[in-house]
Amino acid sequence: MNNPQFISEFKPFGLAHFIVIGLTIFLSILLSVVVRKSASVYLQKVISVTIAILLVGVEGFNYYYSIQYDGWDYFLHESLPLHACGVALYLTAYMLITKRQAIFEIVYFWAFAGTTQAILTPVTQEGFPSWHCFHFFFTHGLVVVGAAYATFGLQMRPRWKGVWITYAYSWGLLFVVGVANQLLGTNYMYLCEKPSGQTPFYFLPWPWYIPFLGLVALVFFYLLWLPFGWDVSRLSRKRDCEKRRTLSD
DSSP states (O other), X not given: OOOXXXXXXXXXXXXXXXXXXXXXXXXXXXXXXXXXXXXXXXXXXXXXXXHHHHHHHHHHHHHHHIIIIIOHHHIIIIISTTSHHHHHXXXXXXXXXXXXXXXXXXXXXXXXXXXXXHHHSOOOOBOTTOHHHHHHHHHHHHHHHHHHIIIIISOOOOOHHHHHHHHHHHHHHHHHHHHHHHHHTOOGGGSSSOOSSOOTTXXXXXXXXXXXXXXXXXXHHHHHHHHHHHHHHHHHHXXXXXHHHHHHO
């Protein structure tokens, strides 16, 4: 149980914050490079399963901790997996085990468009060594690591239609969470009011920040797809040129 005497207020871009950001980037690069260099299917499975177990295991412990030390009311309002990053956590674990393309695309776009923003501009009020602070950064960071590992280590690639599948799924989740908020009296995905943390994305009043963020998400999804879409287009043109050269010969 956290002792309030030892819990400091979270400081954006303080030392602890920079350590978290650095570790997330370092692990993303390290795991991707190691698995690419080794080309071992067994190692790929070990890393994938390890990340999945860590994600689900830490999240499961967080449920226990929230109920045991914070109470059922806190668990209901703060700990249910009804934020986008909470759903992304389970999708990341499932994707790493199954390698499902459609699930990868949702994880890829959500992780790099949303989870990274949550890490850079967190809404958490508590600093280390608070459990809530540790849980927030551990799970968010590992979602990003999992997405980066799948993209650059396992070499999975987002498709153009994956942009629209993810966008449609995002709005579908928004509707489901909106209904849950009304039934439970909660504020998951911040659909009822703005978060209390220091984040620059909620400058518009409620409810106008919701469609605005939806538009921003689509722009981010497109930009995240663009490098891979350009690469596919370039390879396709190269194959067409080689085919025409072969026919002319």
